[in-house]
Each structure stands twice: as structure tokens, then as C-alpha cells.
Amino acid sequence: MTAPTTSTPTAPGDDNPDNPDNHDTHEPELPHPRDPDDDPIGRDELPTPPGATAALLRSLLAPLKARTALAVVLLLVQQAVVQVGPLLVAYAIDRAVPALRDGDHGPLIAVALAYLAAALAGGGLQFWFIEAAARVSQDVLLDLRGRMFRHAQALSLDFHERYTSGRLISRSTTDVESLRELLNEGLQELITVILSFVYISATLLWLDWSMGAVAVASLGPLCLMIRSYRRRAGEVFRQRSTAIAAVIVKFAETMNGIRPVRAFRREAVNDADFRVLNLRHQRTNTAALLEMARYVVGSRLIANTAVAGIVLWGAYRVAEGSLALGVLAAAVLYLRRLYDPIDRMGMFLNSYQSAAASLEKIAGLLAQTPSVPEPQQPRELPALESEHPGREVEFDEVRFAYRTGGEVLPHFSLTLPAGQTVAVVGATGAGKSTLAKLLARFYDPTDGRVLLDGVDLRDLSVPELRRGVVMVTQEAFLFSGTVAENIAIGRPDADREDIERAAKAIGAHDFIASLPEGYDTDVRKRGGRISAGQRQLVAFARALLADPAVLILDEATSSLDVPGERAVQRAMTTVLRGRTAVVIAHRLSTVEIADRVLVMEHGRIVEDGPPAELVAGTGRFADLHRAWRDSLA
Numbered sequence: 302m303t304a305p306t307t308s309t310p311t312a313p314g315d316d317n318p319d320n321p322d323n324h325d326t327h328e329p330e331l332p333h334p335r336d337p338d339d340d341p342i343g344r345d346e347l348p349t350p351p352g353a354t355a356a357l358l359r360s361l362l363a364p365l366k367a368r369t370a371l372a373v374v375l376l377l378v379q380q381a382v383v384q385v386g387p388l389l390v391a392y393a394i395d396r397a398v399p400a401l402r403d404g405d406h407g408p409l410i411a412v413a414l415a416y417l418a419a420a421l422a423g424g425g426l427q428f429w430f431i432e433a434a435a436r437v438s439q440d441v442l443l444d445l446r447g448r449m450f451r452h453a454q455a456l457s458l459d460f461h462e463r464y465t466s467g468r469l470i471s472r473s474t475t476d477v478e479s480l481r482e483l484l485n486e487g488l489q490e491l492i493t494v495i496l497s498f499v500y501i502s503a504t505l506l507w508l509d510w511s512m513g514a515v516a517v518a519s520l521g522p523l524c525l526m527i528r529s530y531r532r533r534a535g536e537v538f539r540q541r542s543t544a545i546a547a548v549i550v551k552f553a554e555t556m557n558g559i560r561p562v563r564a565f566r567r568e569a570v571n572d573a574d575f576r577v578l579n580l581r582h583q584r585t586n587t588a589a590l591l592e593m594a595r596y597v598v599g600s601r602l603i604a605n606t607a608v609a610g611i612v613l614w615g616a617y618r619v620a621e622g623s624l625a626l627g628v629l630a631a632a633v634l635y636l637r638r639l640y641d642p643i644d645r646m647g648m649f650l651n652s653y654q655s656a657a658a659s660l661e662k663i664a665g666l667l668a669q670t671p672s673v674p675e676p677q678q679p680r681e682l683p684a685l686e687s688e689h690p691g692r693e694v695e696f697d698e699v700r701f702a703y704r705t706g707g708e709v710l711p712h713f714s715l716t717l718p719a720g721q722t723v724a725v726v727g728a729t730g731a732g733k734s735t736l737a738k739l740l741a742r743f744y745d746p747t748d749g750r751v752l753l754d755g756v757d758l759r760d761l762s763v764p765e766l767r768r769g770v771v772m773v774t775q776e777a778f779l780f781s782g783t784v785a786e787n788i789a790i791g792r793p794d795a796d797r798e799d800i801e802r803a804a805k806a807i808g809a810h811d812f813i814a815s816l817p818e819g820y821d822t823d824v825r826k827r828g829g830r831i832s833a834g835q836r837q838l839v840a841f842a843r844a845l846l847a848d849p850a851v852l853i854l855d856e857a858t859s860s861l862d863v864p865g866e867r868a869v870q871r872a873m874t875t876v877l878r879g880r881t882a883v884v885i886a887h888r889l890s891t892v893e894i895a896d897r898v899l900v901m902e903h904g905r906i907v908e909d910g911p912p913a914e915l916v917a918g919t920g921r922f923a924d925l926h927r928a929w930r931d932s933l934a
Contacts, residue, residue: 347464349665354657357664361441372433373492379426380496384504385419387634391508394627430489438484442477448667449473457673458743459704467550472666475545476659483656490649501639508628512611516636519607523600530596530650537592538654541585542662547578589654596650604640611636673745679762682769683754685850691720691881692754692769692850694740699749701735709735710904713749722882724895724912726925732904733885737855740883741772753851767791771849775856777840779828784813785820787828787839791847803846809838852877855885889929898922 362369389412397408453461453469498520506513555562555571562571615632618624682692694717702708709732717723725733738744739751742758751758753769761769771791779787788803789795795803800820804810812835816822828836844852874894884891892898898915900908900922908920915922 347662347665347669349661350668353664353668354661357667358660361444362437364444365437365440368433368437372430372437375426375430375433376489376492377496379423379430380493380500382419382426383423384497384500384635384638386416387631387638388504389416389419390634391625391627391631394630395625396627434489435485438481441484442481445480445663446473446477449477449663452667452669455671456669457671458738459672460669463704465550465554467553468546469666470553471546471549472663475549476542476663479542479652479655479659480663483652490646491653494646494649497638501635505632505635508631509624512615512632515611515614516607516639519603522603526596526599526603527646527650530592531654534589534592534650534654535657537585537588538658539661541582541589541655542658544578544582544585546662548575548582551575551578600646608633608636608640673742675762676760678760679765680756680760681765682756682761682850691879693717693719693752694851694881694883695750695752695755696736696739697750697752699739699746699751701739701744701747708747708904710739710746713904713906715899715906717881717883719754719881720879721897722877722880722884722895723897723899724884724886724892725899725901726886726889726892726922727901730903731901733901734855735904736901737772737853737883737885740851741770741853742766768847769849770851770853771844771847772853772855773840773844777828777833777836779824779831779836779839781823781826783818783821783823784816784839787824788820788842788846791843795846799846800842803842804839807838807841807845809835809842812838849880851881851883853883853885854891856887889926900925 393409393412397412400408449469449472502513502517502520504513505516551571551574555575562568612629612633615624615629619626619629685692694715696713696715699710699713700708701710701713709730713732713736725736727733735744739746740758742751742761745759753761753766758766780790785797785800788800792799797820801810804813804820812831813820813822816831822830824830824836824839828839831839877894884895886892892912895912898908898910898912899906900915900920902921908915908922910918916926917923
């Protein structure tokens, strides 16, 4: 017989029996072709409450009302100045050129100077508008990224276990970039086109009401076409945003898990799955381009037909003497300005649909509420006596079930006296890690209460709870930065002496001192510069420096070799004295430091007592201990 083994916990935890990742991994399935339409890539997208997108946009722009208004005024004036040009041309043809033939140079010079002044003023106003609009758009994006980052950190653990980091990355990169393109370029195009339509239509009606009326009437079919395009393209761009996110998720997931991918020869299977997602991405992009092509072709057909008809009619009227040539020339220039932005309007609609779909998904993310909320009126824990640094822990009639599985803790009550070290053992899926996560308040119970010195954890603010309870998991995650910075995460105000004292207490000082720059050595991404066991020691030092009243160790020695585990156990015997500790363990050697052992099966405690007493008995723990001793022989 062998000692029980454990696997790396995965969402929602190794205690969820319905989690497929808890089962043994066998030979990979062979890749098989699938229809891209059969792949429900959007099945875990977040719902967006009605009105959430508009509310988000208003909240982003609300602090920038003054600067937004300034940008709009600048653009209004700039467009008014730009539209003066054709009127000056009409005046030059009908008045200035005849005056020049009579020897009067004044009108032509005046027209030339006015045209130059209009060009300079238009250019200057456009520069100021672009500067003002850029500041507004960048402030909006800065605010949005900050909101997303802060909100994602505030969301509860169960959200992150069902909504992958790849989708969060897609929301904060691809979707924010779509919004940036709209703010930087699309909105200016939209306002410019609208103002051009208003100014030019009014001017054409003033120059010649009949030609102006025909030009305005031609805008009706164009508006219908724009409306139709928006309706069709909206769904296409939502699908495209989801497809892009799925590609990013698969790529990030594969690269983050490259070791098991190589170990279990998953390359071919992953390639087949990625091909499905990539084909969906290709097809949604193609659909978006086709919608754009239909719009451009239809709008150009309407515009060219209208221009040709108006020019022919105007030329006929000039020939019969009922219309001045300068007016016709100005009308042709205005018509060109009226219909030329049609393509730009299409590009704006393209950006708008993409940004609208992205903003909708971002609004859906920001609309998520933590399942472990902050209390409305937080309480404080009672003061600790210096000679008794531990706190009493009580599970009062607790029930708990994960979203994706059945009930893990059907009916659970337990009291841990202050200062007691309790080891929890049992098979995978017994409820051990769930117990630890409830005590750390990564989740709230479905029913019942978890109490710390008589205070419900739901009544404690996060900072108060984290000062009282610290958890060290099987995954010793280190952030990019120095060893000292990683140890001090739990207590940022700690000085170097405190950091080194914690490292020495846990037995990590010697290996840290041997690093190239000692405590100032950069551990790099995920702590990749040091070994797994060394990362675990740094995580222990981090937890001890935080000086918690309750320390949870969830398979925390699993990455250590036997000598390293023994060294940690010797240090923990001293460090945990007087504190309350919950030790989740498969390695029964870890149980030796415990005052009390709990054996769990199916979310219930089936044995409870001192280690020596249980070993001497005939129960489940005695069998586990005997199997473990046999495995060492």
C-alpha cells in the first residue's frame, strides 16, 4: 500500500467531486475535426444588465463634461469655417472674376485672403480639437482600465475560477483597444459627417432651394441604409468580440500549461481545438467585412446617382439662364463634401459596432458583484492577549456547495480552540480544502456561520480578516520582484531585519543568502528563478511575517523534499506555538506537528482526536498511517 497522493487543485477546488480535473489523466484523445459552428465559444460570456452599457459610458464622461464641451465647440466652429470655401468660390466666379475683367482687383484679392484665412483658421481649430479630444479619450481609457483592474481584484474567488484570466485579458486589451479606436477617430468622423450634412444642406437650400431639397431628399435612402447596416452588423461584431476572446483564452491557457501539454502530448489536440476557434474568428471577421462591403456599395450607388442627377439638372438650368454658374460650381463642391464622407461614415459604423460590442462586454464584467461582499457595518476582532496570539475558530451548522457541483459540506459543525494546531486528512473530495477556503473567506457558506472569536467572518472587513487569517496554499505564487519584496507582501511596512528574521525562522535564510544578490535577487515571473521548494519556503516566510492569529496550510509542504519538509516542521513547531493552525495534508508526516487530527469523508468528520491516540486505534486514520509507514519501508 502507498500513502495517499494529491493533485494540483483546480477550480473550484480539489474538493469538488464534479470537477473533471480531479480525475486521473490518461492518454490524450486524438484530434478530431469539428464544425466551427458547433463550438459554443460564447457559452460563459457574462450577461449585461439592461442600461449598463449606457450607464458606464455616462459615468466615464461625467467628470470630463467641460473638456468634452470644449472639444465639441471647437469642432462646431472648425466645420463652420471649413464650409465657407465653396461660397467663396461661387463669389469669385460670379463677382470677382467679372470685376477683374473690368480692372477691379479688389474682390479677387479679398476672396483669396478670405480663403487663406479660412484654411489657416480651420487647420488651427482642428489641431486644438484633436488635442482636446485626445485628452478626453485618454482619460476615459485610463479610468476604464483602472476600474476593470480594481473590479477584477475585488471579485470573489468563485468568479475567477469560472471566468478565465484569458477572457479578462481580452476585455482589458482587445476590447479597450476597440473603444480607443472609436474615441480617437470614430467620434470625430461621426460629428464631422453630421455637421457637414447640417451645414451643407442649409447652405444648398439657401443657395437654391430646389437643388438643396433634392440633396436633402437623397439623404433619406442613405439613413435607411445606415440603420440597416447597424442592425445587421451589431450581432456580427458581438460574435467577433467573443471569437477574439476565445482565441486569446485558448492561447493563454495553453502557454500557461505548457508543461502538462508537453508531458501528456497534447499538442495535436490543442492544435485541433485552436483551429476550430481560429476558423470561427476568421468567419466572424469575414462576415464583418461583407457587411461593410454591402454598405459601401449601396451608399456609393445612392450618392453617385444623386450627384449625377443634380449636376445634370443644374447644368441645364445654367444653360437656360435660371441658375448662376458660380452657384452650380459651389453646389458641386458642396455635394462632393456631402457625399464623400459616406465611406468615412462606414468606417465609423465599423468602429462603432466593434466598440459597442466591446463596451457591452466590459459593462457586463463591471456589473458583476462579489459573492463574498464587504460588510455594510464591519466589526473589529477583540484584542489579543500577547501570551495567547491564537483565536478560536467555530464552524456553526455550516453547509456549502460549489456552483458546478453537489454539496461538499452537507452539515458541518466544528470548534477549534485558540492556539490549537489541527491537521485535517482525508481522500480527495472529502471537503478538506473547502474547509480551509471557508475559514479564509474565499467563499461564504451556503448556510450557517464561520466564527472567529465569536465574530462572523461576514462581519469583518477584508483588511481585518487578512490580519487575522493567512493561508499558504500548495501553489507558492511569487510575483516579479525581489525575494524581500515577496516576503513583505503580507506586511509592507516590515524592515529588512524583520524580513530576515522570518526567513531564518522558517529555514529559508541560507538559500536566500546564497542567491546572486541575496534578498535583493529578482525572482522573475512566477518566481521562475528559484525552485518549487524554495518558492514554498518564501511563501512560508511571507505568511509568518504577516504574524496571523490563524494560519492555514493547504498542502503547503507538498513541494518540499523530505529534508526540507523536516526543516519546515521543526520551524513550524516553534512558530505556531500559541497560534491557531489548520493543516490540510496528504503527507502524514506533516501531521506529526498537530495537537489534533480530523479525518474527513464526504464533508463529514469521521474521526477526531490526538495523532497518537488515532494511530493506536483501528479507524480510518490508523489505516492511512499504516499504509504511509509501509510506503516508507
